[in-house]
Amino acid sequence: xxxxxxxxxRLKKNKQKALIxxxxxxxxxxxxxxxxxxxxxxxxxxxxELGFSFxxxxxxxxxxxxxxxxxxxxxxxTDKNLNFIKQIRKFNNKIPIxxxxxxxxxxQRGIERFYKDARDSGIDSVLVADLPIEEADEYIKAARKxxxxxxxxxxxxxxxxxxxxxxxxxxxxxxxxxxLGVTGAKSDLQKGTISLLNRIRPKTNLPLxxxxxxxxxxxxxxxxxxxxxxxxxxxxxxxxxxxxxxxKRLMLKKIGNYIKNLKQSTx
Amino acid sequence: MKIFQKNYFxxxxxxxxxxxxxxxxxxxxxxxxxxxxxxxxxxxFHYLLKEYVGRPTALTFCDKLSKKLGCKIYLKRExxxxxxxxxxxxxxxxxxxxxxMGKTRVIAETGAGQHGVATATAAAKLGLKCDVYMGxxxxxxxxxxxxxxxxxxxxxxxxxxxxxxxxDAINEALRDWxxxxxxxxxxxxxxxxxxxxxxxxAHFQSIIGKEARKQILKIEKKLPYAVIACVGGxxxxxxxxxxFAKDQKVKLIGVEAGGYGISSKKHAAxxxxxxxxxxxIIHGSFTYVLQDKYGxxxxxxxxxxxxxxxxxxxxxxxxxxxxxxxxxxATDKECLGAFQxxxxxxxxxxxxxxxxxxxxxxxxxxxxxxxxxIVNLSGRxxxxxxxxxxxxxxxx
Numbered sequence: 085x086x087x088x089x090x091x092x093x094r095l096k097k098n099k100q101k102a103l104i105x106x107x108x109x110x111x112x113x114x115x116x117x118x119x120x121x122x123x124x125x126x127x128x129x130x131x132x133e134l135g136f137s138f139x140x141x142x143x144x145x146x147x148x149x150x151x152x153x154x155x156x157x158x159x160x161x162t163d164k165n166l167n168f169i170k171q172i173r174k175f176n177n178k179i180p181i182x183x184x185x186x187x188x189x190x191x192q193r194g195i196e197r198f199y200k201d202a203r204d205s206g207i208d209s210v211l212v213a214d215l216p217i218e219e220a221d222e223y224i225k226a227a228r229k230x231x232x233x234x235x236x237x238x239x240x241x242x243x244x245x246x247x248x249x250x251x252x253x254x255x256x257x258x259x260x261x262x263x264l265g266v267t268g269a270k271s272d273l274q275k276g277t278i279s280l281l282n283r284i285r286p287k288t289n290l291p292l293x294x295x296x297x298x299x300x301x302x303x304x305x306x307x308x309x310x311x312x313x314x315x316x317x318x319x320x321x322x323x324x325x326x327x328x329x330x331x332k333r334l335m336l337k338k339i340g341n342y343i344k345n346l347k348q349s350t351x
Numbered sequence: 352m353k354i355f356q357k358n359y360f361x362x363x364x365x366x367x368x369x370x371x372x373x374x375x376x377x378x379x380x381x382x383x384x385x386x387x388x389x390x391x392x393x394x395x396f397h398y399l400l401k402e403y404v405g406r407p408t409a410l411t412f413c414d415k416l417s418k419k420l421g422c423k424i425y426l427k428r429e430x431x432x433x434x435x436x437x438x439x440x441x442x443x444x445x446x447x448x449x450x451x452m453g454k455t456r457v458i459a460e461t462g463a464g465q466h467g468v469a470t471a472t473a474a475a476k477l478g479l480k481c482d483v484y485m486g487x488x489x490x491x492x493x494x495x496x497x498x499x500x501x502x503x504x505x506x507x508x509x510x511x512x513x514x515x516x517x518x519d520a521i522n523e524a525l526r527d528w529x530x531x532x533x534x535x536x537x538x539x540x541x542x543x544x545x546x547x548x549x550x551x552x553a554h555f556q557s558i559i560g561k562e563a564r565k566q567i568l569k570i571e572k573k574l575p576y577a578v579i580a581c582v583g584g585x586x587x588x589x590x591x592x593x594x595f596a597k598d599q600k601v602k603l604i605g606v607e608a609g610g611y612g613i614s615s616k617k618h619a620a621x622x623x624x625x626x627x628x629x630x631x632i633i634h635g636s637f638t639y640v641l642q643d644k645y646g647x648x649x650x651x652x653x654x655x656x657x658x659x660x661x662x663x664x665x666x667x668x669x670x671x672x673x674x675x676x677x678x679x680x681a682t683d684k685e686c687l688g689a690f691q692x693x694x695x696x697x698x699x700x701x702x703x704x705x706x707x708x709x710x711x712x713x714x715x716x717x718x719x720x721x722x723x724x725i726v727n728l729s730g731r732x733x734x735x736x737x738x739x740x741x742x743x744x745x746x747x
Contacts, residue, residue: 265530
C-alpha cells in the first residue's frame with residue numbers, strides 16, 4: 085500500500101492528478117501485453133490497473149469482453165497472470181499496480197492463497213468486480229493479512245448510508261463509477277459524475293479515482309478539475325490494441341501518444 | 352458470508368453482483384417480502400394463474416407407461432399451462448412485482464425460449480415493455496419460440512458472445528440491468544442468480560408442488576414414493592420439490608443433462624461430473640458450476656437448450672448437501688428415447704427438458720418397482736419438433 089501513498093503524495097506535491105490506464109493482462113498475448121504495459125509506464129502513467137480475464141465478465145462492455153477473449157485464447161490463466169506482474173516489477177518497482185478480477189478466480193485459488201500470491205507478485209490492490217461489501221469479509225481479511233489494498237466501487241446509485249459502510253472497507257482508493265452500466269468508452273462524460281464526486285468528497289479522505297466511460301483528454305481534465313484524484317481509462321486503450329493487432333509497432337506508438345496526451349490533462 | 356446469512360441456503364447462494372446492482376437487489380428483496388404476504392397481490396396473482404394460465408394443471412395417470420415400467424406413474428402436467436411450460440408461473444409473479452415496483456420494462460434471458468415466451472406473454476398481458484436476450488445457437492434451434500416472442504410484441508436480442516447459449520444470455524441481461532436498473536426489472540427465469548431470485552422464483556413455482564401434493568392425496572390417498580424433475584437452473588424441480596420438502600419420506604430426484612455422457616465432458620451435469628463440477632461463484636450466486644481448475648466456466652452441451660447451462664440453482668446444491676434431494680442425469684440419447692416413448696405410449700409429446708426426467712425413470716425403473724411416482728412434465732415438446740426430427744434423422 086506504500087506505493088499508493090507515495091504516488092498520491094508525490095502527485096499532490098506536484099499539483100497533479102493520477103492517470104490510471106487499464107489493460108487486460110495477456111491481451112492479445114503475453115509478450116505484446118508486456119510491451120504495452122512498458123509503453124504505458126514510459127508514457128507517464130501514474131498507476132496501473134490490470135484486468136484478469138474471466139469467461140463470464142458481467143461488469144464489462146463489448147471492448148473489454150473481446151480483450152478478455154483474446155487473452156483467454158492466448159492461454160491466459162491466474163498463474164501466468166501473476167507471473168506477468170512479476171515481470172512488470174522487474175521493469176518498474178515503484179508504480180502502484182491494481183488488478184480488476186472476478187470473485188470465482190480468487191475463490192478457486194483459495195482466498196488466502198490468492199492474496200498472498202498477489203502480494204508476492206507485486207500487486208498493490210485488488211478490486212473484485214462482482215463482490216459487494218456484504219460478501220467481502222473473508223476477502224478483506226486475507227487482503228489485510230497480506231497487505232494488499234482493497235478497492236471498492238461507488239456508483240451513482242450508492243446511498244450515503246451505504247457509502248459510509250464502503251469507505252470503511254476501502255484501502256488504496258475508491259473507484260468511482262461515473263455512470264450506470266458496464267465498462268466502455270463514451271463520447272460524453274455523464275452529467276452526474278461531478279455531482280457524485282461532490283457527494284463523496286466530504287465523506288472521506290481516500291483518493292477518488294473515476295472510471296467507466298472516460299476516453300478523451302477533456303473527460304480527464306473535467307474530473308481532475310472536480311474533486312477526483314485520478315482518472316481511469318480502459319476501453320479507449322483496448323480499442324487501440326484491437327484496431328492495430330496486425331501492426332504491433334504502430335499499436336505501441338499510438339498507445340504511447342494517447343497516454344502522453346491524456347497525462348497532459350492531469351497536470 | 353456471516354452478515355448476510357439469510358440470503359444463503361447453508362453455504363450456497365448469496366449476492367455476488369457489481370455494486371451498481373446492489374440497490375436493485377435490495378429493492379427487489381423488499382418488494383418481494385412485502386408482496387408475497389400481501390392479500391391483494393396474491394389475489395391478483397392467483398386470479399391470473401387460474402383464469403389466464405389455466406391452473407391447477409392436471410395430474411395425469413400414465414396407465415400404459417406404468418404397465419411397461421412396472422410402477423405407478425403420474426405426470427404433473429405443466430405442459431398444459433398457458434404458453435406450454437411451468438415458466439409462466441414465475442413470469443407472471445415477477446411481472447406483477449415489477450409493476451408494483453413502478454418499473455415499466457422487463458428483460459429476460461432465455462435458453463429453450465420457454466421463459467422468453469412466458470415473459471413476453473406476461474409483459475403483453477400486464478402492459479410492460481419486454482426485451483429478451485437469447486444466444487444465437489439457441490435462436491437457431493428454437494425458432495418456433497423466437498417467432499412466438501416476436502408475435503407477443505417482445506424484442507428478441509441475439510447474443511453472440513461466449514458459447515452463444517443460456518449463460519451468455521444471462522451475462523447480457525445482467526449488463527442491460529446494470530445500465531437500466533432504474534426503470535427495468537430483470538425477470539430471471541430460473542431459481543438461480545443473486546438473492547432474492549432463487550427464493551423468489553421457488554416461491555412463484557411452489558404452486559406446482561402444492562397442487563401435486565393435494566392432487567395425489569386426493570386420487571391415491573397417499574404420498575408418492577418419489578418426485579422426479581429435470582434440473583437446468585432448477586426452477587420446475589424446486590417448484591415441485593417445495594410441495595413435498597417436509598414429507599421426509601418422499602424422495603426428491605433431480606435429473607441433469609448428461610449430453611454425450613459424463614466422460615465426454617460435453618454435458619451439463621454439474622453434480623455428476625466430479626472433475627469439472629465444483630462450488631464456485633457464477634451469475635451472482637455461490638453454487639455448483641462446471642469450471643476448469645482456475646475457475647473459468649466450462650461450456651456445456653445438451654440436446655435440450657433449457658438444460659444447457661453451466662450452473663445449478665443454489666438451493667439444489669444445498670438440498671443435495673443435506674441429502675434431502677438426490678441428483679442424477681440422463682444423456683441426449685436417453686432423452687430422445689423417452690421423448691419418443693412418452694409420445695407413443697401416452698399421447699404426450701414432452702419438451703426435451705422434461706424428457707430427461709422421464710428418461711431417468713425409464714433407465715432406473717427397477718428401483719421404482721410397484722412404487723408411486725410423480726414426474727414433473729415441465730413443458731410440452733412442440734418447440735422441439737425440428738431438433739428432435741433432426742436428431743432422429745427424420746426429414747420434415
